[in-house]
Amino acid sequence: MPAFPTDPARRQWRGTVLLTSALLLALLPVRSGTPEGPHLEEVLARDFLSVHTRNTPTTYYEGRQGPTGFEYELVRRFANHLGVSLTLDADHHIQGVLDAVREEGDLGAAALPLDPTLEGLLFSRPIMLLQPLLVYRRDLHPPETIAELDGLEIGTLRGSGADRVLRELQTEHPELSWKESVALEVADLLGQVARGNLDAAVVFEHQFRLNRLFFPEVEDGFTLGKPLSLAWAFPAGRGLGLVNAANRFLDDLRRDGELDALVASYFGHDDYLEYVGARIFIQQARERLPHYAELFREAARNTRFDWKLLAAVGYQESHWDPKATSPTGVRGLMMLTNATSGDLGVDNRLDPAQSIHGGARYLRELKNRLPESITDEDRLYMAMAAYNVGLGHLYDARRITEQRGGDPDQWRDVRESLPLLQERKWHSQTRHGYARGGEPVIYVRNIRRYYEILAYLDRSQEQFHELNARLPDGDDSDVFQLVPPNT
Template sequence: MLPKSALPLMMMLVLTACTQPDTIDRIQQEKVLHVVTHPASTVYYEENGDAAGFEYSLAKRFADYLGVELRVEVVDNLPELFRRLDENHTHFAAAGLGLTAELKRQYRHGPVYARTRPIIVYNADAPRPRRIGDLVGRSILVRKGGPNEQLLEDIKAEFPELEWRARADTEPTELLRRVNQGELDIAIIGSNELSMNKVFFPKIREAFALDAPQPVAWLFPDSDDNSLMREARDFFYRIRNNGGLAQLEERYYGHLDRLDYVGAQTFTKHLENRLPTYRDTFIAAANAYNTDWRLLAAIGYQESHWRPGAVSPTGVRGLMMLTRNTAAYLGVEDRVDPKSSIWGGAKYITQLQRRVPDSITEPDRSWFALASYNVGLGHVLDARRLTEEAGKDPDKWMHVKEFLPRLAQRKYYKHTRHGYARGYEPVIYTQNIRRYYDVLKWMFPKQPQSTEVASTQDSPLADDLEPIGVNEAETAQSEAKSSEPSGFHQAPPIL
């Protein structure tokens, strides 16, 4: 039995324990949310000095939801990420990892918001492995400490002769690169990472899935404090219901199926033998109009496969495929002159970006402008009205792209201002360009910082030649393209 003198001390300890702030209280007091992550194309990366990535964007929205600052610690490898969790040096890990049984045992996890599956990949020039036994004797590399290494450890109980190497400093794209180059026989890649990156590696092939789909969720330190996890559950409930999660999925994954292996190989070939001829002109024109040269080059590839003499059946011609009226409005005197065409295309896409309604923000603003380049802004605005009438958000590309194809159906287009359009084409057109843009950003990760290239090239446009207004030019451009045989702008002839 405790002496009476010890009772006050015991009461103080109990009261202190009861009043000690929990995790969410401390976050609100400090006004900071700490998150640990690692560099990967589906997780976290920097683009032109700005943080990006699906996991980063999710964490940033969560911090905004809590009304606090997000501070991200980027570690180079997964063992270091797990150490941060083990030592309680972070609030949670946003890592995009599949939840294996071992991870579930070691850590708590938040709501599941995606699924991934471990995929065996191999080089197209090598025999395809069809079962686990075929992996024996092949050179295999995995990320040290990751779920796929844990999976191999489990498999080794049945296939003791199975061997592999594990490295902590190897991220998914490096694994794909080494298999693509023939330096490795086999790699194991999460299906989310593979979907994002396979277009960059034309010799990568999928063999089989090594396991069932795994849920993806944030990892929290092992603790009895559930306050932050409760907020995370509320946050995911809200973004699932208000479309925020779907919007992020569209931004990062909505266009990944637009380039198959054959298309990727063709694009790679043209990157090597065609783009170098026009790259400086793309950069100069983009600098002059304050846009991204890689986006401009992606438009040029979709339009003509970077062929200056390309001609459509209706007379749209040149590397950037301008109609006669649009070219005249833009001051392009010779549509088949590649320099004039590229500068004209840069001027045109910039004008369209400016004319997209102010309520539309990036990156959707660029996707609306691309669709307008193909079908005309008027038709895109008609699709926005249809979207709004259906109770969806007309400022989000993920919603408007559902309604653009309806412009080809009489029961819809007869009630629109601009009438009929082959509305499925701008959807495919925009998705294709986004994928080409992905590849160009991967090949050329940094934008030119100086105007050295631009200073060597003067604009070839005759800006004083504006015989028609921009609305007429846009109408002529969209009408000419809409009258082309189906498929031309989906996949221009490869010559």
């Protein structure tokens, strides 16, 4: 069963519900009749906005190019809008964010569900919708109704809003029972399901979409209840000045289409690796990669690359098989050609150490040879594409990009031109002629996905060990609190 069913009726229904709800939520009025208060003036006077958040893929985390995440991007833009700097405290879980906002912070941006019943807090207009989703371990019989959850170990995060939906459902289905945690995050929860400590979990749909490649053992079940609203939290009692400023800022983003574009950028893309591919990749990352990880690290130190990026290239080339050979004669773990091997001084392409070090040096050489006008990730992606299709064909695609009015220094434009090298209309005008130009586009796309998974596994390894250490002999009483049936 695919992670997100492709049934057109279901997909259209979900889209219609979310769009309709979003339009209605956007029209909610800002609270009026309350003095603006000193809060906004305080922020402007001290020249910084203090934001409390959570360190998760959907909120804020340190990426390869620095801080990133959907809510980080929003609050960064809001701070810029106010003309102040941004200070961020991400050392929180959900309740910690709410407590910090009440006591000291300006704003909480942490995938918080809008809940006007919470004391001491005010909320912004809704930013996006949060649809609760039941996910389950792949080896179970797929549950399709709430009644089929009876007897399953289900977990969720307290205060996330998903727990509120479960409590509402329990009034109609009193036999419903689950466990709640204040100490875990979504990735931890999905890890519990994947490892068999839980049978199922309730998270939000966009959270699962962003995490599902890392947990191919976890499957999409069915949605629960009505969508909630993600919003920012502000301290009550300091007036509505900052709240109203945030609402105006969000209204402008929505009206200009920037908010929808940001949501689509972080949560709306399709995952390019299907479950089967991701499951095989993670399995081989655990079984094969340890034999070569130190070689990748050593090569990375010598060539100033992230070792996980080199490992991702190696997997895309050979699935970490040191004896791999293609019909065209490229061989070894990094699949070097005979000519390239000679240039690099690699005399045995089937030797893993020589292949990995040679491939890393070749990628560095390609990156160094690109024009200085190509910078940052665009430079890396084009070097990776050249590793696959050759530098000459990449230059041809850059020239086609210019002819078509695009920017030859931007990967997003060059990747649109590369497949045109397969069409006579275009390749007949180039210096190097025909190339299977669609392949480097897929090649770079896959490596980026493999890198994301390796980065996640590397980042989470210590966290998972710590969590497992807290669960001796299956005792999870310090992590979860049981919500019993209401009977």
